[in-house]
Amino acid sequence: MIGRILLATGGGYFASSSAMAIFCLLLVTLGMPRADAVTLGIILVFAFYLCLILWVFAARALWRPVAVLSLLIASGYGLTAFVGHGG
Amino acid sequence: MKQDFRRSMGWLHTWAGVVLGSILFAIFWMGTLSVFDSEIDLWMKPATRLAPAVSTLPLESFRSSLEEAISAKAAFWNVTLPSDRDAVFHTHYGTRKKTIIRDIDPVTGRELPDAGTLGATGFIFPFHYTLNTELMNLGECVVGLASMAMLVLCVTGVIIHRKIFVDFFTFRPRANPRRLLLDLHNISGVFGLPFHIVLTFSGLVILGATYFPAGVSAVYPNTRAYFFDSNGLSFLSVKHGNPGAPVVSLDETAMRARSLWGGDEPHLVLVANPGMTTSRIAFFRGNERQVVVDRDVVAFDGPTGELLSRSPRLTPIMRAQRFLSGVHLIEFHHWVLRWLYFVLGLGSCVLIATGFLFWLESRRKKQGENFGFRLVEGLTAGSVTGIILATLAFFIANRLLPPGAQVFGLERAALEVWAFYLVWIAAFLHGWMWPRRVWIGQSAAISALALTAVVLNWITTGDHPLHTLFHRYLWPVAGMDGVLLAGGALALLTAVKLSRRMQNGAVGSRPVASETA
Numbered sequence: 001m002i003g004r005i006l007l008a009t010g011g012g013y014f015a016s017s018s019a020m021a022i023f024c025l026l027l028v029t030l031g032m033p034r035a036d037a038v039t040l041g042i043i044l045v046f047a048f049y050l051c052l053i054l055w056v057f058a059a060r061a062l063w064r065p066v067a068v069l070s071l072l073i074a075s076g077y078g079l080t081a082f083v084g085h086g087g
Numbered sequence: 088m089k090q091d092f093r094r095s096m097g098w099l100h101t102w103a104g105v106v107l108g109s110i111l112f113a114i115f116w117m118g119t120l121s122v123f124d125s126e127i128d129l130w131m132k133p134a135t136r137l138a139p140a141v142s143t144l145p146l147e148s149f150r151s152s153l154e155e156a157i158s159a160k161a162a163f164w165n166v167t168l169p170s171d172r173d174a175v176f177h178t179h180y181g182t183r184k185k186t187i188i189r190d191i192d193p194v195t196g197r198e199l200p201d202a203g204t205l206g207a208t209g210f211i212f213p214f215h216y217t218l219n220t221e222l223m224n225l226g227e228c229v230v231g232l233a234s235m236a237m238l239v240l241c242v243t244g245v246i247i248h249r250k251i252f253v254d255f256f257t258f259r260p261r262a263n264p265r266r267l268l269l270d271l272h273n274i275s276g277v278f279g280l281p282f283h284i285v286l287t288f289s290g291l292v293i294l295g296a297t298y299f300p301a302g303v304s305a306v307y308p309n310t311r312a313y314f315f316d317s318n319g320l321s322f323l324s325v326k327h328g329n330p331g332a333p334v335v336s337l338d339e340t341a342m343r344a345r346s347l348w349g350g351d352e353p354h355l356v357l358v359a360n361p362g363m364t365t366s367r368i369a370f371f372r373g374n375e376r377q378v379v380v381d382r383d384v385v386a387f388d389g390p391t392g393e394l395l396s397r398s399p400r401l402t403p404i405m406r407a408q409r410f411l412s413g414v415h416l417i418e419f420h421h422w423v424l425r426w427l428y429f430v431l432g433l434g435s436c437v438l439i440a441t442g443f444l445f446w447l448e449s450r451r452k453k454q455g456e457n458f459g460f461r462l463v464e465g466l467t468a469g470s471v472t473g474i475i476l477a478t479l480a481f482f483i484a485n486r487l488l489p490p491g492a493q494v495f496g497l498e499r500a501a502l503e504v505w506a507f508y509l510v511w512i513a514a515f516l517h518g519w520m521w522p523r524r525v526w527i528g529q530s531a532a533i534s535a536l537a538l539t540a541v542v543l544n545w546i547t548t549g550d551h552p553l554h555t556l557f558h559r560y561l562w563p564v565a566g567m568d569g570v571l572l573a574g575g576a577l578a579l580l581t582a583v584k585l586s587r588r589m590q591n592g593a594v595g596s597r598p599v600a601s602e603t604a
Contacts (some may be wrong), residue, residue, distance in 0.1 A: 017301035024302040034306045035317040036404045041302035042295030043408060046288060050238050057099045058092055080305055
């Protein structure tokens, strides 16, 4: 159970952070103004985080959320490391 | 499968509630009080209880205050103009060490005596989103975590609910205490569900860039850049400049700002880097007549008075975000809606408190002696009635401490905050040591303190409820006294009912309907 709590709050947080970074970079690349992209990201990320938390607690087998969350985190950090900060 | 899902959601609902309920209650309680922050300020700073001025003072009458800021090498200086919630001017300027705030009489332009209090805008409102903890944004992060938990609680609460529609109309005040608590929890939860969700969500969005800096740092060099860009404040990102430059007439620039806005009045006048060659004068339009927090800022160059920028029109996404902030911050002026926010906020407090009490009542028979049970029992008392008592102690300390009071080198304003914390800690200890009569004792104490606050206000200022009721500009004071009296009466009623129940031999305690202060 402690594993689930940590995965939901910590893992969910970093996964949503990564998803948000990817989302913002993508929108800016597609030509949306930076302020708009980030603001839209902020509005959406909380709902996304909420869904991740609920999913971690509802899932029968824990490996699925673990896999998806690590994939999200890895790709998010990989992308920002490549593109660099401040776009 | 479905049963299993519901059970895991039930588990989540129970434990997220028990663990973070205390913090949630503190946030919702302080947020509810912040709905009337200006009105509480008026109660706590009697010198500002003034009738609104017929005509506003020219901005140039604050020139001496601006000069003072320049000689103190302040990074900014600003003045807030009176509105129909707040009749006086406030000047602020900030140096590296501290911010100096003064209240200015709207008729004479003279400085009002320092009230020596943080008031609601300086203590209760920041407590709502930082828990008064400034260490490395820790308070804000805890508030964020608790808010996420609130969203989880709202969703899981709906999932574990079997008969949402029936429960909407179910209230059995004569049933056993456990049933009554659950009914109260369900009604406040279902009835206020849109309020709980919208307010929690918009609160998270307001501090979104703090909670999720990843999106900002992906496309901006720093958070400041995003803040300036999204708020139309890019005119502020300038070098420090050299000292010795003048600041042009504030009234003349204000006139130009007004004509750009089609006659609307500014709410705040800011001078950034006052006295420097790069100083900026900015006029922020008031948001009193709209929900969207659309701070249409007009900026001028300080030394020359040249128009620099005006905020661009909000894009649809920005407008959506500003609408959410506006729904949360209630900068618009509408008395009926403001009271509705207050009542719904108290409803959220009832929701959290009854959740706690239901948890306790369902376990009292089986595990009443467990350490965990005792821990939560004391925690509930301290975080529900305890914070109400602490708030009342804050108000009473405000009326009792003489101006300029100092104890152990602490200023008067800090002493009021100490009164708050000492009483709060005492309430927790009371809950842990004497759990049997804690609800009766603390409810009785709430009614006593609420009455004391009203009487002290009368004695120290001469503004008794009958007097304040007949003067329009004193209505906020009358309102606060009225709520204190009503809350005190409710608390007394609760205490009497609880002690009757105890004498009749019924086990356990009944809910304390949220006392208002």
